[in-house]
Amino acid sequence: xxxxxxxxxxxxxxxxxxxxxxxxxxxxxxxxxxxxxxxxxxxxxxxxxxxxxxxxxxxxxxxxxxxxxxxxxxxxxxxxxxxxxxxxxxxxxxxxxxxxxxxxxxxxxxxxxxxxxxxxxxxxxxxxxxxxxxxxxxxxxxxxxxxxxxxxxxxxxxxxxxxxxxxxxxxxxxxxxxxxxxxxxxxxxxxxxxxxxxxxxxxxxxxxxxxxxxxxxxxxxxxxxxxxxxxxxxxxxxxxxxxxxxxxxxxxxxxxxxxxxxxxxxxxxxxxxxxxxxxxxxxxxxxxxxxxxxxxxxxxxxxxxxxxxxxxxxxxxxxxxxxxxxxxxxxxxxxxxxxxxxxxxxx
Numbered sequence: 001x002x003x004x005x006x007x008x009x010x011x012x013x014x015x016x017x018x019x020x021x022x023x024x025x026x027x028x029x030x031x032x033x034x035x036x037x038x039x040x041x042x043x044x045x046x047x048x049x050x051x052x053x054x055x056x057x058x059x060x061x062x063x064x065x066x067x068x069x070x071x072x073x074x075x076x077x078x079x080x081x082x083x084x085x086x087x088x089x090x091x092x093x094x095x096x097x098x099x100x101x102x103x104x105x106x107x108x109x110x111x112x113x114x115x116x117x118x119x120x121x122x123x124x125x126x127x128x129x130x131x132x133x134x135x136x137x138x139x140x141x142x143x144x145x146x147x148x149x150x151x152x153x154x155x156x157x158x159x160x161x162x163x164x165x166x167x168x169x170x171x172x173x174x175x176x177x178x179x180x181x182x183x184x185x186x187x188x189x190x191x192x193x194x195x196x197x198x199x200x201x202x203x204x205x206x207x208x209x210x211x212x213x214x215x216x217x218x219x220x221x222x223x224x225x226x227x228x229x230x231x232x233x234x235x236x237x238x239x240x241x242x243x244x245x246x247x248x249x250x251x252x253x254x255x256x257x258x259x260x261x262x263x264x265x266x267x268x269x270x271x272x273x274x275x276x277x278x279x280x281x282x283x284x285x286x287x288x289x290x291x292x293x294x295x296x297x298x299x300x301x302x303x304x305x306x307x308x309x310x311x312x313x314x315x316x317x318x319x320x321x322x323x324x325x326x327x328x329x330x331x332x333x334x335x336x337x338x339x340x341x342x343x344x345x346x347x
Contacts, residue, residue: 017064033082041091055322058329076341131196138164156320158198177213181278218278286323
């Protein structure tokens with residue numbers, strides 16, 4: 001078996017990206033990589049645009065077009081990045097169950113109750129069970145990798161997918177925070193009846209007692225109940241709403257200063273959850289639920305740099321809601337690679 005040292009001696013990072021099935025065409029495998037990336041092609045509960053189940057493949061396809069030099073970590077690729085094979089069985093199940101979920105959503109949008117239809121009750125039960133099965137699959141995959149000293153990243157799929165990884169993070173880190181980039185707060189309890197809805201990921205994450213702080217950035221589309229939850233969280237949840245951030249920028253406060261304020265709220269160990277709809281929609285236009293406004297890509301990178309510069313540690317991340325289009329995949333791949341490189345600076 002070829003060693004990591006042999007890979008580093010023989011690989012030319014300036015050469016063409018090879019179509020070898022790995023992210024960025026890098027020559028690493030599971031054993032030689034320090035970061036393991038799992039693609040989770042799941043979007044059963046999406047209630048607007050579809051296509052994010054194909055996001056992991058779109059990111060993988062686009063990644064080979066990226067050059068490997070990174071201004072923050074020029075040798076970041078040397079840590080070893082490996083993307084596990086995308087499980088087609090999960091995508092097939094997602095495609096089938098999404099049709100059932102659509103029936104439930106349409107039924108509710110007509111003012112009807114799911115409880116009035118025994119058939120839909122059974123469908124909802126099945127969807128919740130299968131969603132939990134995906135959570136358990138990712139938990140087991142993440143646990144195995146982390147037990148070997150590897151760090152884990154996740155590419156979605158919709159925003160429900162990282163929960164299994166967050167559960168694994170909680171097993172290894174007794175006190176951590178989430179830095180959450182998103183247009184939505186995702187604090188709804190069992191949105192539309194789906195316990196593991198894409199709109200419920202942060203509500204579910206808050207059930208982990210090891211999660212001491214949730215800091216949300218770019219939020220601009222949320223419900224009254226979510227605002228109330230934030231206000232009544234006793235400081236456990238902090239939201240930096242996009243309109244308020246823009247108002248401060250217009251008033252002359254620098255983005256760098258705002259980043260320092262945001263990072264100051266986080267504990268020592270930080271998990272980054274990046275829903276690409278937190279960005280200006282021009283960057284990922286085919287994301288599932290685009291919202292006008294949002295952040296520029298370099299603004300998010302500036303924020304992540306401040307996490308590293310503050311001495312905090314990035315312990316894992318996810319990039320979700322990437323649409324099934326070449327440009328979205330390109331942007332998604334750049335986010336994944338940047339976060340891998342920044343995480344490498346936190347040893």
